[in-house]
Amino acid sequence: MHRVVVLALDGVYPFELGIPHRVFGTARGLYEVVTCSVDGRPVRSDSDFEIAVEHGPEVLRTAETVVIPPYDVGRASPELGEPVAEALALIPRDARVVSICTGAFVLAAAGRLDGRPAATHWALAARFRRLFPYVDLDADVLFIDDGDVLTSAGAAAGMDVCLHLVRKDHGAEVANEVARCCVVPPWRDGGQAQFIPHPVPEATAAGTAATRQWALERLHLPLTLADLAGHAGMSLRTFARRFRDEVGMSPGRWLIQQRVVRARQLLEGSDLSVDQVAGKVGFATAASLRRHLHAAIGVSPLAYRRTFRATEGEAGTRELDRAG
Template sequence: MTVFSGDGRHRVAVLVRDGLLPIELGIVHRLFGQARDGGRTLYEVRTCTLHPGAVRTDADFTINVDHGLDALAEADTIIVTSSDEDYGPQSGGPLRGPLADAFATIRPGTRIASNCSGAFVLAAAGLLDGRPATTHWKSAHDLRTLYPRVQVDPNVLYTESGNVLTSAGVASGIDLCLHMIRRDHGAAVANDVARGTIVAPHREGGQAQYIPRPVPQPAVSSTGAARAWALANLHRPLTLRQLAARESMSVRTFTRRFRDEVGLSPGQWLTQQRVERARQLLEETDLPIDRVAEEAGFGSAGSLRQHLQAALGVSPSGYRYTFRGSRSADQDHSSPAGSGLPR
């Protein structure tokens, strides 16, 4: 979507409100401000607010914003940043008051994007009804509950549906801005901006890899002893019959009680625990990928790769690079192997 102002530049308006996270505003100005065709800047970025003047941040300083709703009315792209007092998570419902007035000034066809909890504002404006959207994984449940017509995906870094985009939060604003620059002016321009900012032009995977999910300690229950034993023996091939035997139950009874207590089948739970063990080993050790696969009970690098990709959207080496800063030279070319239990 390349729309040009009188001087040939695409006009971007960043809507900020009290409780602004300064990093989100800085990301937009830095990335769009670096986009050039030769020596010509491609974007004009303006910061605006509902009432021009001092805007409180979540840090120990304020920023002074000169532009008001006029910037929204003239913009080709509008980016709504988050706020620590965001409209939506507390109240829900449609836009009201100054925010409603602000959105009423936006021209039809304007590209509108949000970062983090800014998605609640877009949802309240009705822009996300029937569309895929994301927000920070900590707020995804609230967004889904308050605005059930929104197709919330808490696993991705950003979404795009027509001229409406959302991103997961804070640094994912980088991914979203690079995506829009790439859409407007191609990969070469976006890659130059990424190099200038010293960030990856495109990140692997989604939010799932950043959500902490420690291996839980089994609760005291009729299947707790079997789960505790399984966690201590994840490196071994485990069968449903073995787990049931730990509780002196038939396979059928054990499976029924396990699902009642855990909410998953034994096979699903075991795969989940193997993935979490692999994550821990990739983050905290330098073990080769093949060895990580063995210790987590996947048997082969190929099986580990398959399950990590399905759960987190990223390869073992990509995950390790994200959280440990080193890539493994191991090749995940082994044939897939199952967990040993039915799903």
């Protein structure tokens, strides 16, 4: 089993602390999840109780993936305390490291994010940038996968990034099973922009949800902004504005994202050729599919298919062919 070690710090948020076990622990017994603190003693949560953990920092030496849940941001500092620094130093160099929400502050203070893209909760973006100007923070996304380091936004984004890893390790079927058990979507559209406070639309105003569903059923067609706005019964300008308010991205970008998601499903679960997959999801050519898939996840269609057609034992360890 792939060992996931969760490092609980003082001030930890109890809900997010449980996310790794809830997600990875539901994945067909493919992961072992253990929790530790920097000294093996109970940790104070951000609520009115302490949390006892089974392990001390020595288990970090055995980790293949380490998850750092969020903690009270009032404790955040540009430098790590000695116990935390010593604990992080035990993590194997080839282990993946994942942060949820304010856990990114810990990775940044450890220098793990210098010059790299990272995510954290949108409400903390300004403070994060002040403390860690050498990190390429993107406060609009739900999570960022930068290979050996993954960072995510607030609580629900912790579910997103863990489900993403299950999918990356073992494919869509297993990730979808886990999502159903957790009663959460296997993939969420958009980024954090949809959760940042905006003026509330008038109660009588139409939304774009029905049109999004309509478009998902017609991804194979060359849909235009005019098609979408016409279905919604709005002007082009009104539709584009309302769509961005609700989804956090433009209609065109959303369509490409949905086509890539559907293409990934077909590459994983069908024997269709790359040309056929491109046609099924609305990309004009196989070259267009290759370009958009590579932009989204850094691999070619054939490399992606090879990864997810690997044997179960290989699927958890094979790296995506980023040169494909």
